[in-house]
Amino acid sequence: MRILIGSLAISLLLTAAAGAQTAITVSLTNYAFAPSTLTLKAGEAYRIHFSNDANKSHDFSAHEFFASSTVAPGDKAKIEEGGEVELEGGQSADITLTPNRPGTYAVTCTHFMHSMLGMNGKIVVQ
Numbered sequence: 001m002r003i004l005i006g007s008l009a010i011s012l013l014l015t016a017a018a019g020a021q022t023a024i025t026v027s028l029t030n031y032a033f034a035p036s037t038l039t040l041k042a043g044e045a046y047r048i049h050f051s052n053d054a055n056k057s058h059d060f061s062a063h064e065f066f067a068s069s070t071v072a073p074g075d076k077a078k079i080e081e082g083g084e085v086e087l088e089g090g091q092s093a094d095i096t097l098t099p100n101r102p103g104t105y106a107v108t109c110t111h112f113m114h115s116m117l118g119m120n121g122k123i124v125v126q
């Protein structure tokens with residue numbers, strides 16, 4: 001009986017570990033990402049809350065980063081054109097993913113002139 005309870009406890013712990021995600025919020029404003037640099041660890045799961053805190057639309061464009069990450073099946077449709085999270089003013093989206101490959105990935109907003117106005121960032125996967 002003690003062995004049974006012990007193995008049950010271990011399997012519950014493993015289940016909790018597998019479901020653990022680090023929550024991160026990225027704010028989009030006119031014309032910046034905050035934080036502008038995200039530092040993530042390869043192989044760890046993150047739930048990223050993208051929040052457009054501006055009154056106009058923006059996107060979080062990071063094609064290489066999304067391509068090199070495993071995105072939760074239910075969240076794939078939130079990434080348009082292979083790498084852009086498009087948000088209307090005041091809108092938000094949550095995406096759960098696991099980065100797979102260490103490197104530095106560019107982030108930009110593809111809306112007209114926004115990058116030039118400073119809407120750039122990067123993701124560092126360690």
Ligand SMILES: [Cu+2]
Pocket residue numbers: 031057058059109110111114119
């Ligand atoms: Cu923008």
